[in-house]
Amino acid sequence: xxxxxxxxxxxxxxxxxxxxxxxxxxxxxxxxxxxxxxxxxxxxxxxxxxxxxxxxxxxxxxxxxxxxxxxxxxxxxxxxxxxxxxxxxxxxxxxxxxxxxxxxxxxxxxxxxxxxxxxxxxxxxxxxxxxxxxxxxxxxxxxxxxxxxxxxxxxxxxxxxxxxxxxxxxxxxxxxxxxxxxxxxxxxxxxxxxxxxxxxxxxxxxxxxxxxxxxxxxxxxxxxxxxxxxxxxxxxxxxxxxxxxxxxxxxxxxxxxxxxxxxxxxxxxxxxxxxxxxxxxxxxxxxxxxxxxxxxxxxxxxxxxxxxxxxxxxxxxxxxxxxxxxxxxxxxxxxxxxxxxxxxxxxxxxxxxxxxxxxxxxxxxxxxxxxxxxxxxxxxxxxxxx
Amino acid sequence: xxxxxxxxxxxxxxxxxxxxxxxxxxxxxxxxxxxxxxxxxxxxxxxxxxxxxxxxxxxxxxxxxxxxxxxxxxxxxxxxxxxxxxxxxxxxxxxxxxxxxxxxxxxxxxxxxxxxxxxxxxxxxxxxxxxxxxxxxxxxxxxxxxxxxxxxxxxxxxxxxxxxxxxxxxxxxxxxxxxxxxxxxxxxxxxxxxxxxxxxxxxxxxxxxxxxxxxxxxxxxxxxxxxxxxxxxxxxxxxxxxxxxxxxxxxxxxxxxxxxxxxxxxxxxxxxxxxxxxxxxxxxxxxxxxxxxxxxxxxxxxxxxxxxxxxxxxxxxxxxxxxxxxxxxxxxxxxxxxxxxxxxxxxxxxxxxxxxxxxxxxxxxxxxxxxxxxxxxxxxxxxxxxxxxxxxxxxxxxxxxxxxxxxxxxxxxxxxxxxxx
Numbered sequence: 001x002x003x004x005x006x007x008x009x010x011x012x013x014x015x016x017x018x019x020x021x022x023x024x025x026x027x028x029x030x031x032x033x034x035x036x037x038x039x040x041x042x043x044x045x046x047x048x049x050x051x052x053x054x055x056x057x058x059x060x061x062x063x064x065x066x067x068x069x070x071x072x073x074x075x076x077x078x079x080x081x082x083x084x085x086x087x088x089x090x091x092x093x094x095x096x097x098x099x100x101x102x103x104x105x106x107x108x109x110x111x112x113x114x115x116x117x118x119x120x121x122x123x124x125x126x127x128x129x130x131x132x133x134x135x136x137x138x139x140x141x142x143x144x145x146x147x148x149x150x151x152x153x154x155x156x157x158x159x160x161x162x163x164x165x166x167x168x169x170x171x172x173x174x175x176x177x178x179x180x181x182x183x184x185x186x187x188x189x190x191x192x193x194x195x196x197x198x199x200x201x202x203x204x205x206x207x208x209x210x211x212x213x214x215x216x217x218x219x220x221x222x223x224x225x226x227x228x229x230x231x232x233x234x235x236x237x238x239x240x241x242x243x244x245x246x247x248x249x250x251x252x253x254x255x256x257x258x259x260x261x262x263x264x265x266x267x268x269x270x271x272x273x274x275x276x277x278x279x280x281x282x283x284x285x286x287x288x289x290x291x292x293x294x295x296x297x298x299x300x301x302x303x304x305x306x307x308x309x310x311x312x313x314x315x316x317x318x319x320x321x322x323x324x325x326x327x328x329x330x331x332x333x334x335x336x337x338x339x340x341x342x343x344x345x346x347x348x349x350x351x352x353x354x355x356x357x358x359x360x361x362x363x364x365x366x367x368x369x370x371x372x373x374x375x376x377x378x379x380x381x382x383x384x385x386x
Numbered sequence: 387x388x389x390x391x392x393x394x395x396x397x398x399x400x401x402x403x404x405x406x407x408x409x410x411x412x413x414x415x416x417x418x419x420x421x422x423x424x425x426x427x428x429x430x431x432x433x434x435x436x437x438x439x440x441x442x443x444x445x446x447x448x449x450x451x452x453x454x455x456x457x458x459x460x461x462x463x464x465x466x467x468x469x470x471x472x473x474x475x476x477x478x479x480x481x482x483x484x485x486x487x488x489x490x491x492x493x494x495x496x497x498x499x500x501x502x503x504x505x506x507x508x509x510x511x512x513x514x515x516x517x518x519x520x521x522x523x524x525x526x527x528x529x530x531x532x533x534x535x536x537x538x539x540x541x542x543x544x545x546x547x548x549x550x551x552x553x554x555x556x557x558x559x560x561x562x563x564x565x566x567x568x569x570x571x572x573x574x575x576x577x578x579x580x581x582x583x584x585x586x587x588x589x590x591x592x593x594x595x596x597x598x599x600x601x602x603x604x605x606x607x608x609x610x611x612x613x614x615x616x617x618x619x620x621x622x623x624x625x626x627x628x629x630x631x632x633x634x635x636x637x638x639x640x641x642x643x644x645x646x647x648x649x650x651x652x653x654x655x656x657x658x659x660x661x662x663x664x665x666x667x668x669x670x671x672x673x674x675x676x677x678x679x680x681x682x683x684x685x686x687x688x689x690x691x692x693x694x695x696x697x698x699x700x701x702x703x704x705x706x707x708x709x710x711x712x713x714x715x716x717x718x719x720x721x722x723x724x725x726x727x728x729x730x731x732x733x734x735x736x737x738x739x740x741x742x743x744x745x746x747x748x749x750x751x752x753x754x755x756x757x758x759x760x761x762x763x764x765x766x767x768x769x770x771x772x773x774x775x776x777x778x779x780x781x782x783x784x785x786x787x788x789x790x791x792x793x794x795x796x797x798x799x800x801x802x803x804x805x806x807x
Binding site for chain 1: 722723725726727729730792793795796798799800803804805
C-alpha cells in the first residue's frame with residue numbers, strides 16, 4: 001500500500017473477495033523526508049501515514065517493510081549504472097521485477113502469505129489448463145501491463161491485480177470515496193519516486209562524474225564536444241551546441257550514446273527511426289511463444305521461427321506491429337553464439353526514440369508475451385543515405 | 387483484530403480499573419488549580435495530594451516534584467534545563483564554560499535526541515560513555531570521562547533501567563562519582579519507576595524523570611523530580627505555575643498518575659517477584675525450545691546461568707534486571723517479521739527500538755552492547771505486566787517456534803533472493 005488510492009482500493013477489493021489481507025507499506029528510503037515533499041503518491045512520511053490510515057479504515061493489519069537497502073541496490077544504483085553505461089532504464093519496471101514481485105513476494109511467501117496484490121492496472125487471465133496470462137487492463141488509458149512485462153510465470157503465479165478489469169480510474173476514485181477512504185482524491189504519482197523534483201538530468205549529474213568528449217556524426221567525423229556523454233539521451237536535440245553545421249543545414253539529433261568511447265553520435269531526425277531491436281536479456285510472462293503455439297523451434301534447433309506480435313518500447317507508447325524471432329547472438333568478434341540466444345524484433349513501420357536499456361514488451365493482442373532489455377538497435381536509414 | 391495477549395507493558399501498560407475510577411472522578415472536578423476561588427482551591431488540593439503521594443514513593447518532598455506533559459518533556463527539562471543552568475546564564479553557545487554532557491550510548495531516544503540537539507545548536511560537547519555487554523554503564527569509563535576535566539562537565543544523564551533490554555544501571559555508584567566532582571546527575575527512571583522500589587534516591591542525583599503511562603496511568607502525564615538546590619532553566623514560558631515549568635496544571639492527570647503509582651507500589655516487591663518468576667518461566671521455555679535464540683541483558687544472563695545450574699550467578703544477574711522485561715535476538719530473522727507473525731497470532735510484543743515511519747532501526751542499544759547490525763535486526767522485547775498470567779506466557783511459548791522458523795526463513799529469502807534474477 002503506497003498511500004495512493006489505487007492500492008487502497010485494491011486492498012479493499014481483496015478483503016471483499018474473502019482473502020485474509022495484510023497491508024504492507026514499503027519503506028524505500030532510510031530518510032523518507034529526503035524524498036518527495038508533496039503527496040504525489042510515493043515514498044514520503046505522509047504517504048506512509050495515508051497507507052496506514054487506509055488499512056485502518058479497511059480494518060486490516062498494517063506493517064511497514066523496510067526494503068530501502070534492496071531498493072537502493074537494485075533500483076537506484078541500477079538506474080545510475082545503466083545511465084552511466086549509456087542506456088535508458090525504466091526504474092518502475094526494475095522495482096516490479098526486483099522489489100515488489102521478488103524481494104517483497106519472497107518475504108511474503110516465507111512468512112506464510114500466498115500472493116502479493118497491488119493496485120496496478122493489469123489483468124491476469126487463467127486459461128483452461130490453469131496457465132496464467134498477463135493482459136492489458138480494461139482501462140487502456142491507465143493500463144500498466146508494460147511495467148509488469150518483466151514478471152515471470154513464477155511471479156505471476158503469486159500476483160493479484162484487483163483493479164485490472166475496472167473500466168476507468170474515475171470508478172476507482174468513486175469507489176474509494178464511497179468506502180470512506182481519505183485518499184479518494186489524492187493526486188496520482190508521476191515521474192521517478194526517488195528523484196524529488198523530477199529533474200532526472202540534474203540528479204544524474206550529481207552522481208555520474210561528467211567527462212568531456214566528442215560529438216561525432218554517423219561517419220565518425222567530430223562535429224562538436226560535450227561535458228559528459230551520459231547526460232544525453234537518444235532523440236535529444238537541444239543543448240548540443242555543435243560548432244560545425246550539418247551539410248544540409250537541418251537540425252541534428254542524438255542518435256546514440258557510446259559511454260565506452262565517451263562519444264555522442266548525432267544525425268538527422270529520420271536516422272532516429274529504427275527497424276530492428278534486439279536483446280539477449282528477455283523473459284516470458286507465462287507460457288513462452290512456442291508453448292503458446294505462436295511459433296516453433298527451427299529445424300536447426302537453435303532458433304525460433306519468426307512470429308507476429310506487437311511491440312511497445314515505453315510505458316506510454318503505442319504498440320506497433322512487429323515480427324519477432326529468437327536467434328543465436330553474435331559476439332563482438334563476429335562469431336555466432338548459440339548458447340546465448342537473442343530476441344530480435346523487426347517492426348513493420350520505423351519506430352522513433354528507441355534507446356538501449358529501454359524495455360521492449362511484446363504483446364499478442366491484449367496479452368503480454370514477455371519482454372527484453374534492448375541491447376542494440378538497427379536504424380531504418382543507413383548511414384550513407386544521410 | 388483483537389489483541390488476545392498483551393506483552394508490551396514497557397511501551398505502555400493498560401490502566402487498571404481502580405486508576406480509571408480515580409481518573410474519572412477527578413475529571414468531574416471543576417476548576418483550574420491556579421484559580422483563587424473555591425473550585426480552584428479544590429482542584430489544587432487534588433493536585434497537591436497527588437504530588438505528595440508521588441513524592442513519597444521516592445522519598446522526596448512535594449516541592450521537589452514537578453508535573454510535566456509526559457516523560458519526554460521531563461527528560462528534556464532535566465537535560466536541557468540543567469545544561470543551560472550550568473552555563474551561568476549569560477554565555478553564548480560558542481563560549482560555554484561547561485560544555486560537556488556525559489551520556490551513555492544506550493540511552494532512550496528522548497535523551498539522545500535532546501543531547502544531540504544541544505550539541506547541534508547550543509554548543510554542547512557530548513562525551514559518550516560505553517556500556518557493557520548487558521547494556522550497563524561502564525563506571526570506569528565514567529570515571530575516565532570525569533577525570534578528563536571535571537570542571538567543564540555540565541551534567542551526567544543516565545537511565546535507571548534500560549528500556550529495551552531491562553538492565554538496571556549503577557545509578558548510586560555513578561551519582562557518587564559525579565557528585566564528588568560537583569556534577570549534577572539526571573536520571574531517566576521512566577522504565578524503572580513502579581517496577582522496583584527506587585527510594586531513597588541515591589546521593590548526588592539532581593533530577594529524575596517519570597512517566598505515568600508505563601505503570602497504568604494516563605498518557606501525556608509525567609514528572610521531573612528536581613531536588614532542592616538543583617535548578618533548571620525552563621523550556622516553556624508563561625505563567626510559572628510550577629518550579630521550572632509553566633502551563634496549566636493537570637489535576638486529574640496527576641490524580642490518576644498518583645493512583646497508578648499507589649497501585650504499583652502497593653506490594654511492589656511481591657509484584658516484582660511474581661513478574662520475575664513468569665519472566666524466568668518464559669526465558670527457560672525459550673532456551674529449551676529454541677537453542678539458537680540469544681537472550682539479552684542481565685535477565686538473559688540470569689536465565690542462561692540458571693539453565694546451566696549456576697544458581698548463585700543467576701541470582702546475581704537477576705538482581706540487575708527489571709522483573710518484567712525479556713529481550714532476545716533471533717539469528718537470521720528480522721525483528722519486524724517476528725513482531726508481525728506474533729501480532730497476527732494474537733500477541734502484542736515489540737522490537738524494542740525506535741521507529742522511523744514505522745521501520746524499526748537496528749537498535750543503538752544492541753549496537754552499543756557490541757552486537758553487529760545483522761544480529762541487532764533480529765530483536766524482540768517481551769514485557770510483562772501485573773496481570774500477565776502463566777497461561778499467557780505458555781501460550782506465547784507455544785506460538786514462538788513457528789514464528790521464529792518463518793521469520794528465519796524470510797530472513798534467508800531476503801539474503802539469497804531467487805525471484806526476478
